[in-house]
Amino acid sequence: MNWLEENKPHVVCLQETKVEDSQFPLWEINQSGYESAFYGQKSYNGVAILSKEPIKEVQKGFINGYDPENARLISATISGVRLINVYVPQGQTTNRINLSINWNFCRN
Numbered sequence: 393m394n395w396l397e398e399n400k401p402h403v404v405c406l407q408e409t410k411v412e413d414s415q416f417p418l419w420e421i422n423q424s425g426y427e428s429a430f431y432g433q434k435s436y437n438g439v440a441i442l443s444k445e446p447i448k449e450v451q452k453g454f455i456n457g458y459d460p461e462n463a464r465l466i467s468a469t470i471s472g473v474r475l476i477n478v479y480v481p482q483g484q485t486t487n488r489i490n491l492s493i494n495w496n497f498c499r500n
Contacts, residue, residue: 393417396424402444403470407479409438416440433463439479445471 396404404426409416413432421428421442430440431452441447449469453460467476 393420393424396421396426396442400444403475404442405475405477406440406442407438407477408436409440410434410436411438429466429468431463431466437463437479439464439466439477441466441468441470441475441477443468443470449474 409430409432411432412434413430416428416430416432418428418430426442426444427447428440428442429447429450430438432438432440447468447470449467451467452463453465459465464479465476467474469475
C-alpha cells in the first residue's frame with residue numbers, strides 16, 4: 393500500500409496475488425483511492441486491476457471458458473480502453489523457450 397500512495401499510478405495490474413476473492417484487501421485499496429477488480433485463487437495464481445478511474449465491463453477468465461480452474465486472466469474497460477491483465481507462469485527451462493521461438497520462426 394505504501395508503494396501505491398507514494399507513486400500514485402492511475403492503473404496497476406497485479407499478478408500472483410495468491411489470495412481468494414474473499415481475502416482480497418478491498419477495503420485498504422479503496423481507502424487509497426482505487427477501485428479494483430480481482431480474480432483470486434488460494435496459494436497461487438490470481439490477478440487484479442486497480443484504477444483511479446471507474447472500472448467497467450469486467451471479465452474474469454477466458455471468454456470461451458478455457459482454463460476455468462486457474463485465476464490467471466482478468467480484463468476490464470477503463471476510460472474507454474480495454475485492459476487485459478494475464479499471469480503467464482514460465483515453468484519451463486530457457487532451452488524450451490528457445491526451441492519454441494525457433495519453431496515459430498520456421499512456421500512463418
